Amino acid sequence: DAGVTQSPTHLIKTRGQQVTLRCSPISGHKSVSWYQQVLGQGPQFIFQYYEKEERGRGNFPDRFSARQFPNYSSELNVNALLLGDSALYLCASSLAGAGPGDIQYFGAGTRLSVL
């Protein structure tokens, strides 16, 4: 059973660099959400995409951007990396991404370390 897959598993970057994280949702799911989880804290919402359109954005700077492709996979891009961007980046997929009961299923995440 193919769940949400994310790549890469780990990344090490230096300040100022750019990074691209990838996510493939569960087959049949059309919505992808991205969350940032800093060590010891709960996930924080970054973006949600549905049918290739941005449907929600959290309180993150413009250095963060994302997109969704026709096959519903998604990329999260972060430019001009800061030390504070070090975190676990989680992708969640859901059928439609709206309303109670539209369950979000999480991937295992990409752990980004910024040195």
Added chain:
Amino acid sequence: GENVEQHPSTLSVQEGDSAVIKCTYSDSASNYFPWYKQELGKRPQLIIDIRSNVGEKKDQRIAVTLNKTAKHFSLHITETQPEDSAVYFCAASIPGRRALTFGSGTRLQVQP
């Protein structure tokens, strides 16, 4: 925006005891409240959820209660087992806002 507070941050119980984790939310419009379990190095997994039109939901050893007036909801785990040891997150979502707002997590340790 929505704010979710969760406590305690850590909880240690003996195997077989019950564990209770509590969350409060700020936006009375919130209508969906999932609970996720995250084991070390693994993905968050949904264990139970509740909608605002229901006061309580139970699934085997796990139950969630919701008090809309007080704006708080709780996770109850009975007959705890060592494999229940993990970090538990509560979350809330508001209609029309396509995001989950998470609490800060509770690290549950079940001592054999």
